[in-house]
Amino acid sequence: MAAALAMAPGLEPRDGSAAVDAEARATYLEVRDLVVRFGDYAALGGVSFEVGAGERLCLLGPSGCGKTTSLRVVAGFIHPDGGAVRIAGRDMLGVPPEARNIGILFQSYALFPHLTVHENVAFGLRMRNLPEAEVRRRVGEALELVRLPKAGPKRPSMLSGGEQQRIAFARAVVIKPSLLLLDEPFSNLDARLRQEMRGELLDLLQRLEIATVLVTHDQEEAMAIADRIVVMRAGMVEQVGGPSDIYERPRNLFVARFVGESNVFAGRAKPGAAGPQIDVPGLGRLDPPEGAGAGLAGAVQVLIRPEKIRVLPRAARPPARESYRAAATLERLQYLGHRTEYRLRVGPHSILAWRLSESAPQLRPGEAVTLEWAKADTLVFAGETAA
Amino acid sequence: MNPGRARHELGRWLRLALLPAALFAVIYAWPMVQILRGSLNGFDPIAGIVPALKPDFYVKFLTDSYYLGVLWRTVRLSLMVTVVAAIAGYPISYFLVRSRGRLRLLLIIVLLVPLVTSPVVVAYGWLVLLGSKGIVNMALIALGVTDEPIKMIYTAFTLVIGLVQVLAAFMVLSIAASLQSLDWNLVLAARSLGAGGWRAFGAIILPLSLPGVATGCLLVFSLSMSAYAVPALIAGPQVKVMSELIYEQTMALLNWPFAGCMSIILLLSTTGLLAAVGVLGRWQRARQIAAAAAEA
Numbered sequence: 001m002a003a004a005l006a007m008a009p010g011l012e013p014r015d016g017s018a019a020v021d022a023e024a025r026a027t028y029l030e031v032r033d034l035v036v037r038f039g040d041y042a043a044l045g046g047v048s049f050e051v052g053a054g055e056r057l058c059l060l061g062p063s064g065c066g067k068t069t070s071l072r073v074v075a076g077f078i079h080p081d082g083g084a085v086r087i088a089g090r091d092m093l094g095v096p097p098e099a100r101n102i103g104i105l106f107q108s109y110a111l112f113p114h115l116t117v118h119e120n121v122a123f124g125l126r127m128r129n130l131p132e133a134e135v136r137r138r139v140g141e142a143l144e145l146v147r148l149p150k151a152g153p154k155r156p157s158m159l160s161g162g163e164q165q166r167i168a169f170a171r172a173v174v175i176k177p178s179l180l181l182l183d184e185p186f187s188n189l190d191a192r193l194r195q196e197m198r199g200e201l202l203d204l205l206q207r208l209e210i211a212t213v214l215v216t217h218d219q220e221e222a223m224a225i226a227d228r229i230v231v232m233r234a235g236m237v238e239q240v241g242g243p244s245d246i247y248e249r250p251r252n253l254f255v256a257r258f259v260g261e262s263n264v265f266a267g268r269a270k271p272g273a274a275g276p277q278i279d280v281p282g283l284g285r286l287d288p289p290e291g292a293g294a295g296l297a298g299a300v301q302v303l304i305r306p307e308k309i310r311v312l313p314r315a316a317r318p319p320a321r322e323s324y325r326a327a328a329t330l331e332r333l334q335y336l337g338h339r340t341e342y343r344l345r346v347g348p349h350s351i352l353a354w355r356l357s358e359s360a361p362q363l364r365p366g367e368a369v370t371l372e373w374a375k376a377d378t379l380v381f382a383g384e385t386a387a
Numbered sequence: 388m389n390p391g392r393a394r395h396e397l398g399r400w401l402r403l404a405l406l407p408a409a410l411f412a413v414i415y416a417w418p419m420v421q422i423l424r425g426s427l428n429g430f431d432p433i434a435g436i437v438p439a440l441k442p443d444f445y446v447k448f449l450t451d452s453y454y455l456g457v458l459w460r461t462v463r464l465s466l467m468v469t470v471v472a473a474i475a476g477y478p479i480s481y482f483l484v485r486s487r488g489r490l491r492l493l494l495i496i497v498l499l500v501p502l503v504t505s506p507v508v509v510a511y512g513w514l515v516l517l518g519s520k521g522i523v524n525m526a527l528i529a530l531g532v533t534d535e536p537i538k539m540i541y542t543a544f545t546l547v548i549g550l551v552q553v554l555a556a557f558m559v560l561s562i563a564a565s566l567q568s569l570d571w572n573l574v575l576a577a578r579s580l581g582a583g584g585w586r587a588f589g590a591i592i593l594p595l596s597l598p599g600v601a602t603g604c605l606l607v608f609s610l611s612m613s614a615y616a617v618p619a620l621i622a623g624p625q626v627k628v629m630s631e632l633i634y635e636q637t638m639a640l641l642n643w644p645f646a647g648c649m650s651i652i653l654l655l656s657t658t659g660l661l662a663a664v665g666v667l668g669r670w671q672r673a674r675q676i677a678a679a680a681a682e683a
Contacts, residue, residue, distance in 0.1 A: 077575055097578040098587075110576040114594050123590070124580035175580060 028053040028088060028211045029074070029179055035082035036069055036235075043069045044080070045235040051179075054209040058226030060216060062258065066235040067215045071181050074213065076100050087178060098127070103177030103210075107184040109168040111156035117143070117167050118152035124175035142170040145204065162193050169201070173208060180205075182214040186221060198224055219259045223247070231255045253381045256303050263304045263351050269296040269380070278302065278380060282347025283326055286378060301381045308377035309353035311342050312370045313361060319372060326371045330363050344371065426647030436644060444648035454632070454649075458656065461629040464543060465611035468550045472558040472607045473600055475551065480562035480599075498556040506553070510620035513549055514540055546622035550611050557610065558603035565599025566592070601668070605661055612657045629653045 029051040036044040044066045051057045059067035072078045074085055076097035085092040092100060112120050121142050125135040143149050146166035156164055165185065172180060185201065186194045202225050205212055216222050222229050223243040231238045231246060231254075239251040250256035257264070267280035276296040278286040286302065311330070319325050328351065332343040340360040342353045353371065355361075363369060426444060429437035448454045483494050501509055516522055519536035527533045539545060569592065577587040615630035624631070629649060636646035 075575070075579060077578075096583070097575070098581045098583050100579075101581075102579055104576065104579045106572045106576060108570060108572055110570060110572040112573060112577075112591060123577065123582075127581035127586065171576075171580070 026053055027051075028055070029213070030086040031070065031074065031083070032086075033083040034070060034073055034080050034085070036066075036073060036078060036080050042235050044073070044083075046083070047232070047235065047237055048083075049230045049237065049240060051211045051213060053211055056205060056212045056214065056225055056227045058214040058216060058222040058229045059232055060219060060222040060229050060258075061232035061238075062217055064234070065232040067217075067232050068183060069235075070232075071183055071213060071215050074179070075102055075104055075181055100179075101175065101177055102179045102181060103172030103175060104181045105165075105168050105172050105183065105185050107187055109156075109164045109188070111164055111168055111171070113156055115156075116152065117148075117154050117156065117159070120156065120167060121171045121174050123171065128175070138174055142174040143167075145173070146170045161189055162197055165189070165197060166200075169204065173204075173210065177210065180208075180210045180212040182212060184216055185214070186216075186218070194221075201225065223259075231258060233258075250379065253301050253303065253383060256379060256381070261306055261352065263306065263309075263349075265302045265349060267300050267302050267380075269298060269300045269382075271295075271297050282349050284324075286324060286375075286380075288375065288378070288380065296380065296382055299383060301383050303379040303381065304351075304373055304377060306341075306352045306354045308373050309351070310372045311344070311353050311355065311361060311363065312372055313363070314368050314370050320374070322375045323372050324375060324378065328369050328371050330365055330367045330369050333363060333365055344369065346371065422647045422650055426644055426651055428644040430642045430644045435641065444645045445652070447645075448648060448652060457627055457629060457632055458652065460543075460626070461612060461653070462656065462660070464546060464550075464626075464628065465608050467547050468554065468611040469604050469608045471547060472551050472555050473604055476555055476558035476603065477562055477600070479555075480559045480566055480596075483559065483563050484566040498559055501553045502556045506616035506620055509549060509553060509617065513545055513621050517545060540621065541623045541625050543622065543626050546618050546626050546628075549617045549621045550614055553614075553617055554607045554610050557606040558600075561603035561606065562596060562599040565596045565602075569595050609657050609661065612653060 027050045031047065031049050034044045034047040035042070047066060047070055049057065049059075059070055061067050069078060073080050074092075076092065076095060079093070087100070111117075112123065115123070118139055121139045122135050125138055130138075139152070140149070143151060146169055148163060148166055148170075151159065151163065151167065156167065159167065165188075182201075186197060189197055198221060205225070214222070214225055223246075226243065228240060228242055229246050230240050233254055239246060239255045241249070246255060246259050250259065253264070256262055265280045265283055267278050267283075267286075269276040269278045272287075275288055278288065278296070278300060280286060280302055283302075311328075314327070326346050328344040328346045330342060331345050331350070334341040334343075335357065338357060339354045340357045342355075342363075344351045344353060351371070425436075427440050427442060429439040429441060429443065431437050448458075479494070479498075483491060486494065514521065517539040518524070519538070519540070521536075521540070523539065524533075524536040527537065528535075573591050573595070574587050577591045578584075582590060613630055614628075615634060618626065618628045619631055619634070622628075630653075633646050633649045633653070636642045636649065
């Protein structure tokens with residue numbers, strides 16, 4: 001895939017606040033040019049990111065992208081072949097995991113099965129040789145924090161999945177870690193519980209204000225929890241930004257397709273006097289807004305998010321300013337409660353669009369309709385094929 | 388489930404259990420009953436076995452310090468074999484579980500070879516190594532450590548070494564099985580919580596692999612208690628254990644009732660000891676859980 005080039009559709013950043021905030025914060029965890037090789041295979045090929053004090057950062061990517069490896073390097077379980085890890089300015093390479101004071105929430109929770117909940121939470125405090133009275137007090141507080149104050153005498157196996165996760169969280173934060181690492185924390189929960197725990201975890205993290213690195217392959221999870229997201233692929237960072245940056249202004253087709261659903265069309269760009277003209281077979285000619293997409297030529301990919309496309313009864317009203325239109329046929333309509341999904345055909349293309357149900361037009365399959373979307377919502381990337 | 392269906396299930400289960408139960412009765416239970424019954428017979432050196440129903444041989448065994456001495460030695464040496472095998476086997480198991488590919492295969496082969504090798508070969512190997520003209524003694528003399536060969540073969544020491552060598556596989560594979568099923572993230576979790584390598588081992592790995600150690604000890608101890616070939620060949624008559632006494636009574640003196648009596652005593656002392664340890668362990672664990680519950 002060619003180096004992609006976003007067209008920067010909206011000139012005004014609609015939501016850059018998270019990124020601005022993060023820059024204002026002091027860098028707390030600094031990961032610089034990490035390289036990890038397993039034999040001939042480069043698991044990490046120069047990964048860099050920073051986490052500010054109290055910031056929540058998410059490493060997002062498909063399996064095998066190196067996100068978990070990065071986490072393990074930060075934790076001290078893997079010694080990198082190159083690069084640096086600094087926490088609060090202190091070089092961490094060569095510091096063993098037990099001396100890093102990092103709390104980790106494992107995917108499998110990794111609760112000690114032979115110890116009670118109380119002993120599990122007390123483990124880190126015991127390792128710090130704290131007086132018994134303090135251990136008891138802090139374990140009590142931690143169990144209170146996760147709203148399981150009576151779980152102490154139980155064995156982990158007697159708890160539900162959600163309860164186990166809360167205990168694992170209590171165990172990770174009771175040591176007052178300088179950094180919290182969450183490794184796919186929700187993947188072992190069923191869908192409903194996952195949503196619930198996500199909200200609960202976010203509340204806890206906001207209350208504790210610990211710098212946090214979350215690893216996940218679930219973009220919704222990443223957006224819901226993180227202040228900033230690092231999108232990774234094949235051991236490299238593809239893009240770093242706030243959730244809305246990543247979603248609204250993906251830097252390349254991979255990021256765009258990984259985060260959220262999209263309609264992708266192949267087209268060709270021709271340089272013109274007032275900027276490039278883009279021909280998309282079956283969709284017509286698109287002329288990007290002034291100043292955008294300068295220098296594009298040759299094969300391009302055009303991307304439109306489903307929720308950006310308005311589905312109108314044919315020729316309902318004159319076109320909105322700065323927008324494109326296309327004639328389409330409604331093939332299928334699915335009412336999903338809060339939103340309605342439309343599957344439409346425009347020439348050779350099958351297009352997905354959705355609207356909130358309360359503002360969805362009444363249409364029947366087979367009906368001829370008009371699609372309309374803002375020029376600003378049309379993303380164009382240089383490149384031959386879909387990633 | 389309704390009662391009729393439950394009865395049907397039970398009937399099916401019983402039919403399935405019938406064949407193994409019959410096999411067990413014929414090839415195991417019946418001979419055991421025969422030995423027990425035979426051990427209550429009398430014996431006359433000239434007339435041979437005299438049918439009777441008297442516990443005379445049991446009284447004889449349990450009141451004679453020689454026989455009790457042999458039983459005690461058997462128990463003591465078996466315990467030594469078990470302890471040595473556990474201590475030596477644990478690091479090997481750990482290494483086995485952490486190694487991959489060819490190295491692992493090689494280790495397993497090395498472990499299993501003594502098990503499938505004839506005890507005669509094993510014994511001869513130790514003789515070559517430890518005999519009075521063996522490699523070790525020759526080396527010691529050549530180095531001037533000693534003037535005369537040290538007696539190493541035909542001692543309790545060689546018996547323990549030999550049995551450990553043969554039985555180590557049971558210990559190592561039992562421990563390896565429990566280490567294998569251990570979630571390695573638990574160790575990483577302990578490390579991240581501040582436990583150094585050794586503390587993580589003591590707090591997490593060791594306690595979670597104890598069931599494997601217990602299984603290994605059970606196997607090695609019971610096999611040591613009844614081992615015959617290795618003790619007979621490399622320890623010989625000077626370090627007599629129960630199995631040799633039984634062999635002597637059966638084959639040389641033809642006193643089957645006494646041999647049967649000693650077999651029963653060996654069986655009971657082995658299972659009795661194991662059961663006692665098992666009960667003790669369960670009691671200990673229950674006490675720990677109660678203590679933890681009270682604390683929290």
